[in-house]
Amino acid sequence: MTSWFAPGRINLIGEHTDYNDGFVLPFALGVGCAATVADADSEWTVRSAQEPEPVVVRRSGLSDAEDVPEWTRYVLGALWLLTDRGVDVPPLEITVDSDVPTGAGLSSSAALVCSVVRAVDDHLGLGLDDDEVFALTRDVENDAVGAPTGGMDQLISLRGEAGHVLLCDMRSHDTRAVPLDLAGHGLSVLVADTKAPHRHSDGEYGARRRGCEEAARVLGVPALRDVGGPDLSSALGRLDSEELRRYVRHVVTEDERVLAVTRLLDEGRLPDIGQALTASHASMRDDFRITVPEVDTAVDALLSAGALGARMTGGGFGGCVIGLLPEDDVDAGGDAVRRAFADAGFGEPSLFTATAEAGARSLAG
Template sequence: MSAASGAEAHFRAEFGTEPAGRWAAPGRVNLIGEHTDYNEGFVLPFALPQRTVAAAGPAPAGEWTVCSTFAPGAVSFGTTSPGEVTGWAAYVAGVVWALREAGLEVPGARIALDSEVPVGSGLSSSAALESSVLTALIDLGGLDVPLEQRPALAQRAENVYVGAPTGIMDQSASIRCQAGRALFLDCRSYEVKQIPFDLAAAGLAILVINSNAPHQHVDGEYGARRKSCEEAARILGVPALRDVPFDGLDEALARLDDEVMRRRVRHVVTEDQRVLDTVALLEQGRTREVGSVLTAGHASMRDDFEITVPQVDVAVEAALAAGAYGARMTGGGFGGCVLALIDADRADATTSAVEQAYAKAGFKAPTCWIATAGPGATRL
């Protein structure tokens, strides 16, 4: 059963009536640009076909009830403040709170959720949930919220209400991506550019390898990386690490006394440059050459930002040994997924190579599939 059918059926079973509509928002793969978003830099995600779907209908003013196929029971709440609703339902309550904080009259609603986005895989299941609910509430209430302003509302729900210090990339991808395009996002200005990303026309594909080593964003490691970056920017006297020029990196690093902080800065500054390089290659139709940029990005995440784990490193190495043009971890790190740029007819061979490497290392088997660039949040 698709997530759309699952959400609708769950709504019917829980609330005994038909929903007013169904709203879907996708997970995302970040092609390049990891941990650059909260440093006000550049990212290049694309939306996955896998989506979270919110089947929703009206409820009395000031009342919200949410249920999902991935957790038992329903959660009801009224007007709340950050921390009052916990667990998975906090993401829904956070969206309601963020809309209200923006001065909008949020309609009461009953919502049933189903999802095809793997949880804890680094494919941004939380942003897909937030974005589907946000889109549903905006439509149900007839709220005037321009598309370009919606990601910041969803991000605020996750940052302030849930307490996860994520940047704005995930919500932007889930809301603003287009089918067949990668989203070049400036995380300072929120300006976007849709970059052609038709791999099939070039005989290529992106293989997503779920390492099945789940990561958690609400933890000390992610927050520590962000704090280190912000402290480095303060020491260097710039608003954010985005303002450290690539050709001035060595000079900036020489001004930092802490070796760990130097590595963090080197990753962010070089990663921003890798995003710009990738965009240029895609616009020139030199798609295969993107592979080496992806691989360099993985090495930077592994050695300078120190956010990979053995499962993702083994997946990258096995994919490259099987002939991938490039491979890298995608997402916040400490588990999650790897993406590999491959010839379209090499999916089975690459998958087999990774599975064999996992078996040899004694890891739980990975899950692999081909990812194509899908659309952002929409009413179905």
């Protein structure tokens, strides 16, 4: 029997830059998913502490994948793909248990996939290296589940380091740990889960991705990452669509913000990143147009309560907001969000502080 844990994540900054081959700066959370793999008698069995019934399927490849509940595809996907790649995957029983809030934009799916792949690799003695594990986790989400993720969530879940954010180059998938010394600066990251429903998020997400790809085609570059900041004005002038201009402006300036925040963190200037966080939110709200009233209200409330910076985190249309606050102002920040939500007639938000924790790890012993 083999058990592994993989965490969810918060993205400090860098939204919708991943599929544009750009840069992101996430950190791993303390909450995550534990996956346990054990030998079984005949077929593959999947169990979840969050689901009432186990799912039992015959062993097969992805082309013969059975009609199963969607959540099990995150688990079975690794077994299907390994089978297709020539691995004789024996009968197994896989049990998962997650405490990542679903629907909050904290990447519960990547925590699930990464914990399962690490546990299966370990249990079967496959000896996959870090790059192979990452590729398999991304393929599970892309091919077995059908989710067009860019890989950021899997990178941070697998490679996160305690006390650090992870600068991810989403073209090369190279990563570098960057210090996030919250305690040393007397600061906290307060997370407000707005619990706002993800309104039309699937269609809207796809529309923006297609818009970015179209803009890159018109501009003659492989991806919007290749439009440098000094070239932005010229690039915008070559686009006839106001919508595409907005998308390009967000992506190019967001990449610049990620790199600027990285430089500040490398220099030990954590309090100075707040302005970039708030500017990121304004760009998501005004240019990319992926915020909703609940997240805008939470950002405004946090800033009014003394946050150095605040922004929505995640793909948009709901989910969580983060605020960088002095430790002494955390309670006031939470109270301000609750009052603002009550005044606006929104539901009760969930609030908690987040620190940067380690990535996937074995639970042996």
